[in-house]
Amino acid sequence: MPENTTPDSFDAGLAVRTEVMGADFVDAAFERTRGTDSEELQNFVTANVWGSVWTRPGLDRRSRSLINLGMLIALRAENELKGHVRGALRNGLTRTEIVETVIHASAYCGAPAGLAAMRVVQEVLDNELGPLQN
Numbered sequence: 001m002p003e004n005t006t007p008d009s010f011d012a013g014l015a016v017r018t019e020v021m022g023a024d025f026v027d028a029a030f031e032r033t034r035g036t037d038s039e040e041l042q043n044f045v046t047a048n049v050w051g052s053v054w055t056r057p058g059l060d061r062r063s064r065s066l067i068n069l070g071m072l073i074a075l076r077a078e079n080e081l082k083g084h085v086r087g088a089l090r091n092g093l094t095r096t097e098i099v100e101t102v103i104h105a106s107a108y109c110g111a112p113a114g115l116a117a118m119r120v121v122q123e124v125l126d127n128e129l130g131p132l133q134n
Contacts, residue, residue: 013051020087061091073105073117085124095125
């Protein structure tokens with residue numbers, strides 16, 4: 001657990017992060033950084049992003065996922081986008097809503113960002129839901 005955080009925020013963050021991103025994803029993130037300089041950042045993100053932001057009242061997880069997709073597309077953060085597309089599905093977003101989010105973000109962030117995001121989104125949707133059925 002990071003310094004200057006309470007066990008409650010870390011534990012709450014770990015619970016939410018695991019529910020949204022999946023245990024395999026969270027376990028791999030911690031394992032990948034265990035014993036490295038990056039380990040403290042995983043703890044910090046868990047306590048402060050997941051434990052202090054994702055647990056706030058006012059927005060449900062579905063809404064938070066939708067916002068995250070738009071921000072990650074704008075940031076061209078394709079590695080993080082992949083996990084958050086899976087999380088968005090767990091939080092109730094549909095395939096159509098996720099695709100529409102990419103299209104909407106493309107109008108504001110530009111075609112290169114949208115095309116890069118769609119490659120990631122398509123891979124996750126195909127893996128999680130199977131190919132689009134026409």
